[in-house]
Amino acid sequence: MKKNIVLFVLFILPIVAYLFFASGINSFTKLPVITPKVSDLGNWKGLNGEKVTLNNKITILGFSGTEILKNRGNYFNLNEKIYQRYHDFKDLQFVVISPLGTEKEVKRVLESLGAFTDVSQWHFVFTTPEEIKSYYKQLNLKSNLGGDLGTANVYIIDKERNLRGRKEKAAYKEGYSTFHPAELSNEMLDDFKVILYEYRAALKKNHNATKQL
Numbered sequence: 759m760k761k762n763i764v765l766f767v768l769f770i771l772p773i774v775a776y777l778f779f780a781s782g783i784n785s786f787t788k789l790p791v792i793t794p795k796v797s798d799l800g801n802w803k804g805l806n807g808e809k810v811t812l813n814n815k816i817t818i819l820g821f822s823g824t825e826i827l828k829n830r831g832n833y834f835n836l837n838e839k840i841y842q843r844y845h846d847f848k849d850l851q852f853v854v855i856s857p858l859g860t861e862k863e864v865k866r867v868l869e870s871l872g873a874f875t876d877v878s879q880w881h882f883v884f885t886t887p888e889e890i891k892s893y894y895k896q897l898n899l900k901s902n903l904g905g906d907l908g909t910a911n912v913y914i915i916d917k918e919r920n921l922r923g924r925k926e927k928a929a930y931k932e933g934y935s936t937f938h939p940a941e942l943s944n945e946m947l948d949d950f951k952v953i954l955y956e957y958r959a960a961l962k963k964n965h966n967a968t969k970q971l
Contacts, residue, residue: 789914789952792932793898793921799853802883805865810853810881816953817915820854820936821894822882823908826863830870832910832936837871839942840950845879849917849957854882855890857907897921899932910937912946914953924949 798812864882871877890907903909911933914922924931934946
């Protein structure tokens, strides 16, 4: 009997503890809404003149600013840690709001990503500095855009255009830094899985589970 207890403590208990903590605390709760019903993207166009909308899509939203080539490593981090794992889901898109005049730089970044990734779910849309500032302001975030109209953070927007984030003590985590791969691999990936689980659960509940989400 004593031998069985010792074996349980040494081998089984650590495995159970690992599975509990590895699943992440946010996996057991719904990801809070930080800002409800953010604005859609209006008539802003992408590199090929395409119209992009946030409606009915899970969106990873970013702001490239004018220094996108200088900060291109951030997009490689995001591409490797999140995009490559999930870009096959048709209800997911990665949208980056960029200043008019940066089209050539954006094209170079996309070409670099496209060398080893299907970039069809990456969308860069272009607009004026004034509209970028206005759009960012209505997200009601604590942090500000940089002087170049960009930020290393990206944000999770759900299908109903709600900005989602995690509760951390007395505050909310609004965005995820693409500059830090560990933050993408841990906090963002954990929270992103919660969003996917929500929609998968809803599909199953409606007897409509497909490979979409």
